Amino acid sequence: MWKFIVRRLFITLPQIVLLSVLIFLMAQMMPGDALSGLIDPNIDPAAIEEQREKLGLNNPWYEQYSDWISGALKGDLGQSFVYKMPVSDLIGQRLVNTFWLSVATLIITYLIAIPLGITSGRYNDTWADQLITSYTYVGFATPLFIFALVMLWVFGYMLGWFPTSGSVAPGTEPGTFDYIVSKIQHLLLPAISMALITVVNTVQYLRSEIIDTKQKDFIITARAKGASESRVYNRHIFRNSLLPIAAFFGFEITGLIGGTVFVENIFGYPGMGQLFLQSITQRDYSVVTSVVLLFGIASILGALISDIILSLVDPRIRIK
Incomplete structure (x- = not known):
């Protein structure tokens, strides 16, 4: 097992290095530079050029990349020209909110997906299965941003059940009970909106696993030996069908990034998502480069986690 993990790590590290190079080069190809549009046009162009020289913006790309990546390894991601603060501090403030949003989304996703998937798989071709399957088809066809807008309009503006912006009510003192409640209230609607769409993949996957497992030889044998239906489902079908869902967990992380x-x-x-789009504009x-790099590393690590979990579930996939 440890040999498998070490081999995967040796594959992961070059992927991260290549990712960092591609991100930096794509940022270099974007129009303008970090000073474009942020300096008074009445300032002497020579002074602007002097500032670019001071910041190293005129250096060859490989020198700029070397400076950037060496700083990143030390925890220094540079200075934000817009927010006038270190990028690491800025990301640290936003990363906490995105982390809790992702955790809440994952929890809600599995709380919904597992019961629906089990019901749909166990009672396939019934009205309950058709109803759940219809929901998943609608979920597959519905763009997340459209669904989120509808949820915001209905439950935020029309019904007023949830706050419509921010992560906490203004003036709430950090660390208090009211602060925690306010954070949860601001978190729930975006988390539910994402979960109701992302849940469809897990439901369909679990349904297919249960239907496939029901037809396996060891299930037929268990029934032939006189095992009760509840024992067959609880001890054999559900257990074997839920294990691959654990392996799917890492890929859920990747899907959350885009969401x-x-x-x-x-x-x-x-x-982080809001910071990313604002930084581009x-x-x-x-x-931009720091956020994309972190998103990319999260995706790569998500795939690594899935591979490790899957190797624990099914040792046959391990590379010999």
């Missing part, structure tokens, strides 16, 4: 970009902007939730390149 947070849309949802955080729609709900005005101050997280404001040409805050140091923030």
